Amino acid sequence: MPSVLLDGDAVPASGELPASAREGLGDRPFGFYVHVPFCVTRCGYCDFNTYTATELGPGASRADYAETAIEEVRLARRVLGDAELPVETVFFGGGTPTLLPPGDLARILRAIGEEFGLAPGAEVTTEANPESVDPAYLEGLLAGGFTRVSFGMQSAREHVLTVLDRRHTAGRPAEAVREAHAAGFAHVNLDLIYSTPGEDDDDWRASLAAAIEAGPDHVSAYSLIVEEGTRLAARIRRGELPMPDDDVAADRYLIADAMLAEAGFSWYEVSNWATSEEARCRHNLLYWTGGDWWGVGPGAHGHVGGTRWWNVKHPAAYASRLATGSSPGHAREVLxxxxxxxxxxxxxxxxxxxxxxxxxxxxxxxxxxxxxxxxxxxxxxxxxxxxxxxxxxxxxxxxxxxxxx
CATH class of the missing domain: 1.10.10 (Arc Repressor Mutant, subunit A)
Known part of the structure; x- marks a missing residue:
């Protein structure tokens, strides 16, 4: 077999962390990131570690995923020992976490609580595609302990969504926000992307206006990045679409900041705006301010006390490691x-x-x-x-x- 480059040091089969990582454990905020690597289709701009049904292959399935992820939560408890680590934030990302039943997501969250304990007022977020949820699903999330939901809106213009290979209709994100509020969620985010080929300033203003009118208390807006190996990159390389322009992106950012500020949103990170301190994403702030977190799932990254590691990418390899009691960690580095x-x-x-x-x-x-x-x-x-x-x-x-x- 060909050799596999780790791009870091090997992770012990036990998952044991270096002694330096354990220094001060419990003094820093602690959270969990749970990666759910499943999508119905792959968006043309996406290079995340995700798999459609046809890409998944044998050895892994959505039906078994919750129990596999729970095994890694139990591994995390063994590795981190008896340290008091009440979990302040949990973030389910992907992929599309809401392709799993709400009960499966709740089971993973419950396992985190049973092994570590959730801090009072813990923030628990899941990402969701607008078309992957309905009122009953959102009610199930809230009943399962989730406190926040983040919808991938990207744009309010159909032709822009088509370029991005997004499957929801332009008005669906606003409906999803209303359904989340009706279910009882106080905190809802909308993700937007600007500088998509074919988008003009009026398209961008319309997307911002639609996002604001929907009533979230948090908006994230990111300039489109053309990643090598994606369908979008191939289309640009063939000349079918123009490469996004940096000056245009800067203008779109200024439009976003002005419109969001006028609507009562304040920036707190370059690409993130919130209506209040309580509306800020505490999980992302944990990342940005040097907290500790354990990354569960294929390709997920974790960080504790200056040691950073990442899991094997394919769901089948991930499940196989955990089935034998081994860490799914692929490699790590000590900073x-x-x-x-x-x-x-x-x-x-x-x-x-x-x-x-x-x-x-x-x-x-x-x-x-x-x-x-x-x-x-x-x-x-x-x-x-x-x-x-x-x-x-x-x-x-x-x-x-x-x-x-």
Missing amino acids: SEEDRRMERLMLELRLDSGFPLAEIAPSARTAVAQALGNGLLATGPFASGRAVLTLKGRLLADALIRDLT
């Missing part, structure tokens, strides 16, 4: 203190709270001064000890972060 500092800067500078000036390397002070002079960093918060992006800085966040690292 150095400098790696962790740089990662913190990359993530925290994208937040409205910014990054501590004292922790920016002296070698980057010239870049800091230039960013101030160019209006990319706010002077007030910066003077009080933190570097905070301005609106102009948010447009250039990736380049600025590179300069500061």
